[in-house]
Amino acid sequence: MMLYGGIEAGATKFVCMVGRGPDSIVAETTFPTAEPAETINRAIDFFRVSAGGALAALGVASFGPVDLSPNSPTYGYITTTPKPGWAWTNIVGSLSSALNVPVVFDTDVNGAAYGEYRWGAARGLSPTVYVTVGTGIGGGVISCRRPLHGLVHPEIGHMLIPHDRAADPFDGICPFHGDCLEGLASGPAIGRRWGQPAETLPPHHEAWSLEARYLGLAAVNLILCHSPLRVILGGGVMQQPGLIAMVREEVERLMAGYLQVPSVARELDRYIVPPALGGKAGVLGAIALAMDFSGQPPD
């Protein structure tokens, strides 16, 4: 039987997997992201040893920025990343020529969104929006049963949301926009605002109601823009107990009865949910991309 490979290429670690889904994982490995040639070769070795000639296709869900434009000369590259050594790395070209299989390429968050759509908390639900709140804020969107690409890909972390400076005088930390969503609500933004790491703030600290407010504003805008059938909120910051429930309350309050759809009005706990695949959403999404799209030209 043919096997599929997936890589979640993160800026700190690579997660590689061979299999056909969460219930048929054949092999799995994780290693730190070192310099590009060494790291990519380590992935290549893993797939050669674990899948050999049975590898049908490979999916790569990568940190970015990445070039997803099929007609671009740098399609398949990690482009202008500040990560030392990785700018303009032809990750797709290196993998496909070494392994001689089709490679499906996407952003890390589109990969995780697709994993959750295929096997997780949004199974079969399109459109779906997946947001990760951690060191940064990123989002993937499934639309028409595939990851959304366009001019580039969604960049929802930089959405501009209401910021009441009387209630929260913090300027935000985004180097581009100051108080965009990521600038106000990422893990490092919480840490900077309150002078201690987010994970050390006690459960009843006002940091969390403010965080829920910003994430609620973002969720409302995403619901209004995409009309998703499910919203998934993941990432390190969302590990905070009770935070997702507070975000749901903010969404209900901010929506103010406007969208009278049952799943929004009365079933928010099934509409705005945590990821079901946990830390494996990205690499499983990469496998799903390989399974579902390796026979097609990139869109």
Added chain:
Amino acid sequence: MMLYGGIEAGATKFVCMVGRGPDSIVAETTFPTAEPAETINRAIDFFRVSAGGALAALGVASFGPVDLSPNSPTYGYITTTPKPGWAWTNIVGSLSSALNVPVVFDTDVNGAAYGEYRWGAARGLSPTVYVTVGTGIGGGVISCRRPLHGLVHPEIGHMLIPHDRAADPFDGICPFHGDCLEGLASGPAIGRRWGQPAETLPPHHEAWSLEARYLGLAAVNLILCHSPLRVILGGGVMQQPGLIAMVREEVERLMAGYLQVPSVARELDRYIVPPALGGKAGVLGAIALAMDFSGQPPD
């Protein structure tokens, strides 16, 4: 040769057309939106007389709220509208049973977006975002080459954007949200804020730079959420000379160099554009929906 029908069902007028596109319009009529039976019968008579047995399918782009869920018992209805007499009107059922043709149903703004995508300012460009700024603010989205549906459909007019109350103490007029996008930037909001109808404000009035700021914030969020290949800004308020250029400047300023894509960074005048089909985008979009989707079940 088979003909296609289109209806732009507006709250004030119905525009009906028979043809196969902007260069092959066979017949066209416009009449005021009276009570439902009378209005729908007038449309039916128009299509019987103008197309007769040659009518292959009909598209309807309607004011809302509408029910687009194919499995809903009220699919094809105009639902909870405050317009007297029109709540829970089965517009699709009435038209399809009288004319005995497939009917493709969508929102007025998704229809206009599809018209512009098919024959207008966003020809062949998917994703595309279409925003109309007038009595209200609405938006249609083309994603994967068809109008975006999900939980319902995009409702971008109620997006929550930064509102600097020091610079603009106006509370906004949205009955649900106060100072959402529509509450701050629709035509009636401009009129209420400045104490005179928007169209009577002189070209250098500060109203227009404030309007450009709010529309620029909305455009940035739409670009970040959908990654569209084109953004179309239409509607009565956008008739104000120079306003679209001011919105482009705001987008450039607010984006702050973040999306280094040529069409955003240096070609904004080709990226954020007025509609090409003018007032006929909706009815032509309805015809295009009939041509392209009448053979398919509603999604």
